[in-house]
Amino acid sequence: MSAITQKETGGEALFLGDIRKTYHTGTVDVPVLKGVNFEVRRGEFIGIMGSSGSGKSTLLNILGLLDKPSSGVYRLDGQAVETLSDYELTMIRNIKIGFVFQAFNLFPHLTVQENIEVPMMYAGVDIKTRHRISEEMAGKVKLAHRLDHRPTQLSGGECQRVAVARSLVNNPTFILADEPTGNLDEKTGTEIMNLFHELHRAGTTIVMVTHNPQYESEYDRVIYLRNGRKWRVIDNVNHKTEEFET
Amino acid sequence: MKLRDSLWLSFHNLMLHKIRSILTSLGIIFGVGSVIAMLSISEGAKREALSQIESMGVDNILISTRRPPPAGKDVSENTNNSNMETYGLTERDRKHILRMDNVQSISTARNSRKSILRGTTRLDVSLFGVTLDFLNACRSDIVEGRWLSPVDGDRNVCVIGMGAKRSLFSITERDIVGRVIGVGDDAYVIVGILENLKGTTIDGVGSPNNGIFISKKASDAIYGKMSVERVNGRTQIEVVDYDTFIVKVMDVSYIDYTAKRIAAYLSKMHNDVKDWEMVVPLDILKQREQTQNIFTIVMSSIAGISLLVGGIGIMNIMLANVYERRKEIGTRRALGAQKGDIIRQFLFETIFLTSIGGSIGVALGLLIAKIVTQYANWPVAFSIWFIMLALLISAVIGIIFGTYPAWKAAQQNPIDVLRAE
Numbered sequence A: 001m002s003a004i005t006q007k008e009t010g011g012e013a014l015f016l017g018d019i020r021k022t023y024h025t026g027t028v029d030v031p032v033l034k035g036v037n038f039e040v041r042r043g044e045f046i047g048i049m050g051s052s053g054s055g056k057s058t059l060l061n062i063l064g065l066l067d068k069p070s071s072g073v074y075r076l077d078g079q080a081v082e083t084l085s086d087y088e089l090t091m092i093r094n095i096k097i098g099f100v101f102q103a104f105n106l107f108p109h110l111t112v113q114e115n116i117e118v119p120m121m122y123a124g125v126d127i128k129t130r131h132r133i134s135e136e137m138a139g140k141v142k143l144a145h146r147l148d149h150r151p152t153q154l155s156g157g158e159c160q161r162v163a164v165a166r167s168l169v170n171n172p173t174f175i176l177a178d179e180p181t182g183n184l185d186e187k188t189g190t191e192i193m194n195l196f197h198e199l200h201r202a203g204t205t206i207v208m209v210t211h212n213p214q215y216e217s218e219y220d221r222v223i224y225l226r227n228g229r230k231w232r233v234i235d236n237v238n239h240k241t242e243e244f245e246t
Numbered sequence B: 001m002k003l004r005d006s007l008w009l010s011f012h013n014l015m016l017h018k019i020r021s022i023l024t025s026l027g028i029i030f031g032v033g034s035v036i037a038m039l040s041i042s043e044g045a046k047r048e049a050l051s052q053i054e055s056m057g058v059d060n061i062l063i064s065t066r067r068p069p070p071a072g073k074d075v076s077e078n079t080n081n082s083n084m085e086t087y088g089l090t091e092r093d094r095k096h097i098l099r100m101d102n103v104q105s106i107s108t109a110r111n112s113r114k115s116i117l118r119g120t121t122r123l124d125v126s127l128f129g130v131t132l133d134f135l136n137a138c139r140s141d142i143v144e145g146r147w148l149s150p151v152d153g154d155r156n157v158c159v160i161g162m163g164a165k166r167s168l169f170s171i172t173e174r175d176i177v178g179r180v181i182g183v184g185d186d187a188y189v190i191v192g193i194l195e196n197l198k199g200t201t202i203d204g205v206g207s208p209n210n211g212i213f214i215s216k217k218a219s220d221a222i223y224g225k226m227s228v229e230r231v232n233g234r235t236q237i238e239v240v241d242y243d244t245f246i247v248k249v250m251d252v253s254y255i256d257y258t259a260k261r262i263a264a265y266l267s268k269m270h271n272d273v274k275d276w277e278m279v280v281p282l283d284i285l286k287q288r289e290q291t292q293n294i295f296t297i298v299m300s301s302i303a304g305i306s307l308l309v310g311g312i313g314i315m316n317i318m319l320a321n322v323y324e325r326r327k328e329i330g331t332r333r334a335l336g337a338q339k340g341d342i343i344r345q346f347l348f349e350t351i352f353l354t355s356i357g358g359s360i361g362v363a364l365g366l367l368i369a370k371i372v373t374q375y376a377n378w379p380v381a382f383s384i385w386f387i388m389l390a391l392l393i394s395a396v397i398g399i400i401f402g403t404y405p406a407w408k409a410a411q412q413n414p415i416d417v418l419r420a421e
Helices: A056-063 A085-096 A110-120 A127-141 A156-168 A186-200 A213-218 B003-016 B018-024 B026-054 B091-098 B162-167 B216-222 B250-267 B281-323 B325-334 B339-376 B384-410 B412-420
Strands: A012-027 A029-042 A045-049 A072-078 A099-100 A174-178 A208-209 A221-226 A229-235 A241-245 B061-066 B082-086 B103-111 B124-131 B141-145 B157-163 B181-185 B186-195 B209-214 B226-231 B234-239 B244-249 B276-279
Touching: A012 A056, A029 A056, A029 A229, A045 A186, A045 A213, A045 B186, A056 A174, A056 A208, A085 A099, A085 B325, A085 B339, A099 A156, A110 A127, A110 B325, A127 A156, A156 A174, A156 A186, A156 B181, A174 A186, A186 A208, A186 A213, B003 B018, B003 B234, B003 B339, B018 B026, B018 B281, B018 B339, B026 B281, B026 B339, B026 B384, B082 B325, B091 B103, B091 B250, B091 B339, B103 B216, B124 B216, B162 B186, B162 B244, B162 B276, B186 B209, B244 B250, B250 B276, B250 B281, B281 B339, B281 B384, B325 B339, B325 B412, B339 B384
Parallel strands: A045 A208, A045 A221, A099 A174, A174 A208, B082 B234, B124 B209, B157 B186
Antiparallel strands: A012 A029, A012 A072, A221 A229, A229 A241, B061 B244, B061 B276, B103 B124, B103 B244, B141 B186, B157 B209, B181 B186, B226 B234
16 A cells, blocks of 8 residues: 555646536536546645535535546546446545545544544454554644543544544545634634644645635645636645636 | 454444433343243243143053933932942953053052041042052152052052042151051051152042052952942942053054044943043143144244334334434545445444344343243243244344345435535
């Protein structure tokens, strides 16, 4: 696993080519994504922004392999995923995508350590290795002293840090974060952003979906969606802004 | 996902809602409880019937004398206020039956029809003249002294049953063997005490425990075949050769055939007068088993229905459970749980529920059976197989009624639930 994922920074992590998604409600077709193109390179920290109705959520589901596009190409880690079965998609989700949710989505009855270990459990990792990795990841998010606590005993910020640790355990190709600061106050939100920056500096690829423009300048690139299309890309590394017709 | 992890996860989830889990499995608890109680009680009844009937001997045919119904009697025959009746099994019957195929031996008993008194109280004890093989035929044992022997000839010696001993002597009296008891004008030396622990009763004799036994030879010499009794100022004379035949057959598999032949012979010889009765313990045994089986089937159906109801109850709760845990399921699917993992998680939860319910049900059933023994005085019998069966049934119910909710859980679309608050 490590041989595949430890590719050089700068190579292609994700590629989306002309992704379209149309929902059929009765007799009316509702196009939600009308051809979205972009790629994410290894080690990049990408923000995807847009107001509600922009197609952001649908794009998130497609990126997370929870939904399939109506047409278009989606390549994850060099592999086209449109034709894969539910079983294969689940395996890829498990190993190559690290999910971080707005509402943390921790299991309240499991301890912090058990929560962190869930994706490894589904990957069939043995318990010894699970313990070793979960302790290491808890250390990374500075929760090593909280391993035996339950999520109800933690603050919101701590919960989100547990979720981040959980997203890292299978050494994924990228982390897919959905409004990770949405349920947190500003100070804690900034802390979580700093955690993502730390991971970013260590070489982790991150795609963050948000409607909050507050951290716009902190991403390598920000992709703005409007009406199911990409309309503006801000490149903070090269200090460029591109605009597209929608 | 490893099996061990699946099992742990399911068990863990149940333990989160202990009360709900117990309530959910109540149906199974009572279903399995009733199955266990029913099985124990019916098995107990079966075993008791079996031992009761076996106590009469499955290789025996019991024939006894009956006083014939009065309808056929000619009243005008009465002379001098007396009434003489001749009926029952005769010496000729005995000789003929003994010559039949498959008949090994015949033990006989004849009631002397003498009242046995202690002081002026009439006791529920009778004196019988019996053949020397009667001790084995009535399945009793000598507990003190000895049984009648050929060397006794027609001397006045007797063996008394345990119950007769209690009636005749007070409990503190020792050394009963060697004592003399008086019956009518005759006196007998007690040479032994017999006891029947199997609960045997023989038509015409009753329980061997309540008998006083003398040899046939002595009985013939002292009482002959005639008994004279004064009833309501009338003299009643009865001529009876034998009261009971215990016919032992050589091959049990032909016992029905032998019994039919004896019955046919007796009907013919007794001119269709029903002054005899036949009991084939093996037949009764078969009949009892048949009724027992019907009882078991009926009870099983009732228990089965309660198990079905319990299973449906569990399915209901599990379906509600799936709905309640949509977000958990969606999160698990996003984090890499295969549909199979979700199915296993919920299926194992149901199987755990029914199995735990089944175990509690087994305990409950045993308790009910115990109470029944205690208060209703019914015999119950337990078997490790009942318990295995009950646990197997509850696991199977878990699989049957857990599959649909588990499948339903696996079909949950993670998109719909992930963003739900």
